[in-house]
Amino acid sequence: MQDQARSWAEIDLAALERNLHKIRAALPDHIRYVAVVKADAYGHGLAQTATRLMQCGADMFAVANVTEAAQLREIGSGWPILVLSAVLPQEDDQLFNHALIPTLSNLDEVTRLNTKAAERNKILKVHLKIDTGMGRLGVWHEDVQPMLDALRAAKHLELDGIFTHFSSAPTDPDFTELQRNRFIDTLKVIEEQMDLSNCMIHADNSASLRSFDHSSPINAIRVGLLQFGAAPYPDSLFAQVSTEPVLSFHGRVSLLKSLPEGCPVSYGRLTTLSRPTKLAVLSAGYADGIPMPFTKRAEVLVGGQRCPVLGRVTMDQLIVDVTDLTESPEAGDMATFIGSQGSETISVAEFCRWGDSIPWECFCSISKRVTRVYKTFRE
Ligand SMILES: *Cc1c(COP(=O)(O)O)cnc(C)c1O
Numbered sequence: 245m246q247d248q249a250r251s252w253a254e255i256d257l258a259a260l261e262r263n264l265h266k267i268r269a270a271l272p273d274h275i276r277y278v279a280v281v282k283a284d285a286y287g288h289g290l291a292q293t294a295t296r297l298m299q300c301g302a303d304m305f306a307v308a309n310v311t312e313a314a315q316l317r318e319i320g321s322g323w324p325i326l327v328l329s330a331v332l333p334q335e336d337d338q339l340f341n342h343a344l345i346p347t348l349s350n351l352d353e354v355t356r357l358n359t360k361a362a363e364r365n366k367i368l369k370v371h372l373k374i375d376t377g378m379g380r381l382g383v384w385h386e387d388v389q390p391m392l393d394a395l396r397a398a399k400h401l402e403l404d405g406i407f408t409h410f411s412s413a414p415t416d417p418d419f420t421e422l423q424r425n426r427f428i429d430t431l432k433v434i435e436e437q438m439d440l441s442n443c444m445i446h447a448d449n450s451a452s453l454r455s456f457d458h459s460s461p462i463n464a465i466r467v468g469l470l471q472f473g474a475a476p477y478p479d480s481l482f483a484q485v486s487t488e489p490v491l492s493f494h495g496r497v498s499l500l501k502s503l504p505e506g507c508p509v510s511y512g513r514l515t516t517l518s519r520p521t522k523l524a525v526l527s528a529g530y531a532d533g534i535p536m537p538f539t540k541r542a543e544v545l546v547g548g549q550r551c552p553v554l555g556r557v558t559m560d561q562l563i564v565d566v567t568d569l570t571e572s573p574e575a576g577d578m579a580t581f582i583g584s585q586g587s588e589t590i591s592v593a594e595f596c597r598w599g600d601s602i603p604w605e606c607f608c609s610i611s612k613r614v615t616r617v618y619k620t621f622r623e
Pocket residue numbers: 280282328409448449450451466467468469470
């Protein structure tokens with residue numbers, strides 16, 4: 245199939261499995277692994293990715309919304325699925341249809357979902373989110389008491405977990421520590437009033453900065469980016485865990501041509517050739533997920549060598565300079581945007597720097613026009 249593709253992403257599921265094992269090995273046994281697979285598993289493909297994660301040792305899944313959760317439910321019936329975003333009232337039915345776990349942030353949600361669960365004569369598991377300084381979802385940590393009272397009174401809701409989310413884990417360890425302490429203090433308040441022995445308590449994501457031990461009430465971690473092999477932050481708990489890239493991103497040389505010095509290239513004539521140039525028109529553009537800031541700036545691998553992008557990125561095509569290649573490429577040759585050719589590698593980190601972006605966004609921006617090709621076997 246990829247022989248025919250104009251642009252494709254190869255997803256190495258064996259690498260994903262190795263990454264999960266490495267991350268697990270860096271954590272104490274009692275820490276549960278919540279695999280975050282929102283946004284089509286960060287563009288890696290929900291069904292294939294989640295199936296592999298189910299087979300190799302995830303404990304729970306987290307997705308953004310009920311639609312993603314319903315897709316995940318189709319491939320695994322018994323798995324706990326946490327919905328990370330606030331559920332819309334219009335979506336409440338789905339929680340019951342697919343046995344999902346919503347994130348609760350306020351009293352309205354408690355009342356609404358308890359009523360709906362009572363109407364159905366069901367018990368709905370929920371996770372309570374505490375806002376310790378993210379300023380997005382969650383009840384502000386100083387205002388939890390009314391939530392606790394409401395949850396205790398909500399006979400059709402079962403508190404299955406409590407969590408918070410760090411706003412600045414990669415960049416601000418002091419603030420992250422402040423958030424962690426606020427969370428732990430809040431847990432102490434909750435514990436005086438409720439039995440938390442069966443609760444999942446989680447805060448850290450891929451940028452986790454702290455090692456875990458039994459003295460901490462935190463007993464789970466939400467792992468997204470790291471399992472896909474994007475490099476962790478230098479100070480993170482996982483800096484020693486060398487996860488492998490799971491995804492590589494490719495296109496093809498679709499046309500070769502030579503133009504004289506002084507010719508303009510692409511929309512807006514942002515590049516004027518400073519020498520007679522051999523250029524290759526590649527078969528992917530911003531509609532495939534090549535960031536617009538690649539314009540006149542990024543590099544692409546062709547024939548195992550780095551080729552500079554000329555002019556502006558266009559919707560379906562990208563133009564690179566292949567004048568200096570040792571061997572002239574041919575139409576149909578592979579061009580690599582993320583990944584390796586021979587001894588040259590473009591990492592997702594480098595791709596993001598050229599794209600003025602972050603790995604999360606770069607992965608999510610690889611569009612549905614890009615064929616996903618799965619490598620499933622251990623080598
Ligand atoms: C996306 C997300 C995660 C996963 O974060 P990574 O940095 O990709 O590991 C964890 N928690 C919440 C609430 C999220 O939205």
